[in-house]
Amino acid sequence: MFGTIVSSWALFTGFGLIMLAHALQGTLLNVNAVFFNFSDFEIGYVFSGYFIGYLFSSIQCPKLIKNVGHIRVFAAFASLGSIAILLHWIVINPIAWLIFRMITGFSFAAIYIVCESWLNDRADNKSRGQLIGFYMIVLYFSTSAGGMLVNLRATTDAHLFILTSLLISLALVPILLTKKPAPDFSTPKFLSLKELYSKSPMAFVGSFSIGMVYSALFGLMGVFGAKIGLSIFQISILVFVNMFVGAIFQYPVGKISDKYDRRTILLSLNLIAIASLIFIYLLGSLSFNLLLVFIGIHSAVSLPYYAVVISHMNDFLEKDEIVSGSSTLTLVNALGMVMGPMLASGFMAYFGAYGYFLYMIVIYCLVAPYNFFRIQVGRTSNIYEENTPSMIVPRTASPVGMQLASDQIITKIEDDEESSA
Numbered sequence: 001m002f003g004t005i006v007s008s009w010a011l012f013t014g015f016g017l018i019m020l021a022h023a024l025q026g027t028l029l030n031v032n033a034v035f036f037n038f039s040d041f042e043i044g045y046v047f048s049g050y051f052i053g054y055l056f057s058s059i060q061c062p063k064l065i066k067n068v069g070h071i072r073v074f075a076a077f078a079s080l081g082s083i084a085i086l087l088h089w090i091v092i093n094p095i096a097w098l099i100f101r102m103i104t105g106f107s108f109a110a111i112y113i114v115c116e117s118w119l120n121d122r123a124d125n126k127s128r129g130q131l132i133g134f135y136m137i138v139l140y141f142s143t144s145a146g147g148m149l150v151n152l153r154a155t156t157d158a159h160l161f162i163l164t165s166l167l168i169s170l171a172l173v174p175i176l177l178t179k180k181p182a183p184d185f186s187t188p189k190f191l192s193l194k195e196l197y198s199k200s201p202m203a204f205v206g207s208f209s210i211g212m213v214y215s216a217l218f219g220l221m222g223v224f225g226a227k228i229g230l231s232i233f234q235i236s237i238l239v240f241v242n243m244f245v246g247a248i249f250q251y252p253v254g255k256i257s258d259k260y261d262r263r264t265i266l267l268s269l270n271l272i273a274i275a276s277l278i279f280i281y282l283l284g285s286l287s288f289n290l291l292l293v294f295i296g297i298h299s300a301v302s303l304p305y306y307a308v309v310i311s312h313m314n315d316f317l318e319k320d321e322i323v324s325g326s327s328t329l330t331l332v333n334a335l336g337m338v339m340g341p342m343l344a345s346g347f348m349a350y351f352g353a354y355g356y357f358l359y360m361i362v363i364y365c366l367v368a369p370y371n372f373f374r375i376q377v378g379r380t381s382n383i384y385e386e387n388t389p390s391m392i393v394p395r396t397a398s399p400v401g402m403q404l405a406s407d408q409i410i411t412k413i414e415d416d417e418e419s420s421a
Contacts, residue, residue, distance in 0.1 A: 216360060
């Protein structure tokens with residue numbers, strides 16, 4: 001496995017630089033949207049633009065990669081992403097920023113698809129799980145570190161915009177100079193939305209709802225921090241805790257979900273999330289340290305939620321449906337993400353800055369009764385006998401990235417079948 005990682009150094013280096021830039025620009029644009037006096041409505045549609053671009057790219061870019069190849073697509077969209085961040089500083093207008101965010105979302109989704117499909121090609125049955133683990137280490141470390149880069153210079157001048165563009169451009173160098181050939185590419189297959197819902201209603205609803213939470217949680221955290229008057233350093237710490245704590249709890253929550261009915265686990269995560277957000281809504285303004293504690297608790301249960309949803313879906317799919325089902329579930333999640341920033345910003349406009357958390361409370365409270373209903377009436381899998389192994393996936397995973405994780409699950413299932421034969 002170590003040899004596979006070393007041979008993929010260019011891919012991991014390029015991806016790590018991209019994620020540094022992604023995290024930096026997210027916090028940077030959040031703070032500047034407030035500084036430039038964008039209204040809550042304008043902030044909502046601007047930051048929804050990223051997820052609109054991401055959704056369309058997830059559908060269209062696999063076809064483009066198949067036609068022109070991985071390296072050309074990576075180079076083209078890294079260049080577009082590098083240009084787009086600079087345009088935010090040149091043209092300070094919410095409509096223009098919406099367009100730039102759509103370009104950024106489309107470009108970054110294309111980059112994720114290139115990296116994840118390339119990684120999938122490098123992996124074999126023995127190394128795939130470890131490669132996914134290393135990929136996630138790079139993802140979460142780079143994202144956590146990227147948010148801290150906002151402290152290097154003042155957010156209201158051009159330096160950090162230029163740094164973000166430089167990081168994206170620098171990511172091109174190892175990818176374009178690699179001697180390794182680009183892999184063959186197959187376009188992901190999708191289950192229909194109707195078929196997916198009929199097979200696993202809770203997974204469908206859970207994926208859509210957590211998408212609505214994630215896009216607000218990770219897309220507007222800096223906006224919330226700026227609105228309540230936090231310093232740039234405090235905002236960066238808030239973003240860091242939000243990402244890092246959730247990453248730590250992905251594995252233990254996944255292991256627990258392997259031993260119990262996942263619908264019960266999802267409901268438990270949901271209720272803990274509601275409780276933590278209520279504490280933030282009522283007490284968060286009293287102390288920054290108290291705010292960090294409850295942000296960490298919420299992150300610990302919300303970030304693993306999507307992985308449990310995917311694993312729950314897999315419990316009800318045939319082995320040959322797992323890849324296509326996971327790809328469709330990713331698009332359902334992306335549809336929810338498109339709506340999140342617009343609705344969350346509306347809550348902030350009406351209820352004040354802490355309406356940001358009230359929005360998420362409402363989403364969780366709408367899902368909890370349905371979750372309880374599915375526990376009562378839904379069919380259960382053979383959860384204690386033939387449980388599908390849990391899937392640990394990054395929140396940025398594209399349909400191709402889901403194929404990578406799904407292949408690992410299929411390998412585990414086949415190994416279990418062989419050992420029990």
